[in-house]
Amino acid sequence: MIRTDESNQTAGVSRPVSLARLLGFLLLPTAALMAGFNGIQQVFVPGQVEAMDPSSKVASLAILTAFAAIGSMIGIPMGGALSDRTRSRFGKRTPWILGLTIISAALMIAMGASNNLVMFGIIYTLLWLAANMYQGALVAILPDRVPEDRRGVASAILGLGPPIGAMIGVNVASHVGPAWGYTFLALGLIVTCVMLVFGAPEASSLTPVKIVETPREKGAGIAGFFEAFREPDFTHAFISRFMLFMAYFTVSGYLFYTLSDYIGIKQIPDGNVPVAVSTLVTITVGVWVVIATFCGWLADKLDRRKLFVGISAVGLAATMVVPVIMPTWNGMVIYSILSGAFIGTYFAVDLAVMSLVLPHKEHEGRDLGILTVATGLPQIMSSVVAGGLITYAGGYPALYLFGAFCALVAGVVVFLIKKVR
Template sequence: MTTAPTGSGPSPVNAPAKAARPTRPPGERRLLGGLMANTAVLYAAYGAVPAVLLANLVADVDPDSKSTSLGIISAIGAFGAMLANPIAGALSDRTHGRFGRRAPWMAGGALLGGLSLVAVGAGNNLLWIGVAWTLAQIFLNGLQAPLTAVVPDRTPAHRRGFFSSAVGLAQMVGVTAGTAVAAAFAHALGLGFAVFGVLVIAGTAVFLLLNREPAAAAPAGEAFRWKAFLTGFWVSPRRHPDFAWAFLGRFLLVLGYYCVSAYQLYVLDDYLGLTRDRANDLVPLLSLAMLPGLIVMIVVSGPWSDRVGRRKPFVFAASIGMAVALVLPLALRSEASMFAYAVLAGGAFGMYMAVDTALMTQVLPRPDDAAKDMGVLNIANALPQALAPAVAAGVIGAAGGYRALFVTAIVLVILGAFSILPIRAVR
């Protein structure tokens, strides 16, 4: 595996196509199915580990300071995720050889990430758990960056709403199923980590075998230079304001959502006053409550946005819907309010992920750097998820309770909604 020159090229404006649609490319169904399956197993691990397996493991190892310890471990892992995602994407952009640009990085990230998850489950002290989880974050984000580049790489612009809906559906089904399945391993944590590690490895292997990437030739351009490579991660908000607004909008909404979602076990335990066993029983039920609205909105929203040629109204409405959902458990502290929150949040987040992914593919500065730029944008998705426990711990500790956590989450998602409005290249 070798790296290719940096190259240069024009910055396209990718507006939703409303003209005559070309014939669908051959192998589209196989690509779609493989992409959804691989995404689902990756996000199953993302749903299972922070919210259930890691939270329970930290609570077992350090029950007196579980909130603070989970926040510190998550913050360290977040730093690894922040670096790995765009770096892996940029390296895959410049990789050439008979196995293609993305496949070698996906294979390596899945294998090492899966093994790291197994290592987390074997930990019996905070240092081991923190190091192993950081490695898992690094390698899994090394898989995620080239995986997300498959959509801009291999799908036409007029089909990206459909593909984004499919990928968004896979993400949320993966998170929901992962959370539900993980609850069954609440008393067998080591086995639970191993199961999700194997799933990530197997899901990636199946995708790569069924959707072989063509060999990639080295592009012409300037010779590879480290300075240019490292400075390429900075996307100027002045030169590419749409890219910056898209990044900010997703970062704020995902952070607000996962501040509550990542602490769901502790919310049920400490905020509602339930026992640990009752809280573990409710976690999968709340995940299942999200599914109906989530599936419907993901399936409907992406193709609908393709037909009308608009993305921003969908993203804005979904963000406001998320804020309304978060108000419910703040106003009424009960199991019923948590279920109502789950139902509304599922629909809002489903619409958001379906359409926002399509929007992001249309604000990329350069087609030759698609994986790197998608990797930078993925920071707005992966980093808030990893940072959310640390932010939640800080809010709970500073403000003295979970009500402040819900208020913070509501403010964040509303700010995320208004961050989408200044985007000009996409309607």
């Protein structure tokens, strides 16, 4: 398609919004969303599943995570694609961001009150669908409103959202019971969303945009939705991101059980698994924030974003061998420090790389959403693969070695991208 109106997205906003202001207000809901994802998935869900089904907790967690990840995989591109086509005086992303925030918050509170495994799984899946539709609309703000030459800086700043959110979410979940913990996470989502909408308002999208369909795109249907995969750089970016997050989710989703069943409660300080998870995540985040801030700036300065992504993926692969050769509490601390360094580097630059391989200006929300599916699809597969590795293929050492292999592949494939240096 050819877009005939290339007006700036921020034109028409009643008062100008500086890049610093936009990124500041965008960082807050990003962190709040990640707080919800991490607090729920790393602490609340494993603990609640164990309480409801202690004898089959690993298999039950794998099944529930798979269904929730399906919701994630559908939700992210759906949120981006629907908001691409939305026309309102409040902009095209804002109506979806507001509505989906309210729905997600309500589902969080319902999850905290659930004590039936089947109902819990249904709410979990619906929450991941709604929250990821919200994420799809939220991340589309980057290509909408940030110039290409500033996306490295933007990526570095927004890359702080996941570690800050993880630290807040896991600490809240570890020290507060599910009922109040879910409520606090829901309130954080609502408050930061309102701050974004009113603090950095979006331009009206009521001005019609003329789109001329090329012969190839007419009647493309479902195939047209995935047309971005015709571009090799887009495909390589998707594969690299998929493999990196396959490594990440395969391991991180079972951190709770790694500590309790592999490292052993006797080796954990005070024998408190939730607090141990919180401690390790806090260590990871502390390193992550320092590294991400520096590496994001340096990658932008050197204009070598692809290089930083590749190095971080290979480094993460080496890091995942640590728990295999050192299955102790000290080994997990070392693992947390190193993974924070390499994951921090990855997140500082990854979003900039993704935004620079988008092939179609008029479908940036949809295509960025599809790239973000590379975080949801691994969740589906990783939960099943992780359960199988733990149960049938050698336990937790096999889990970490599989993660190392996936991270290594991610690092190799990213160097095939030609458009980004």
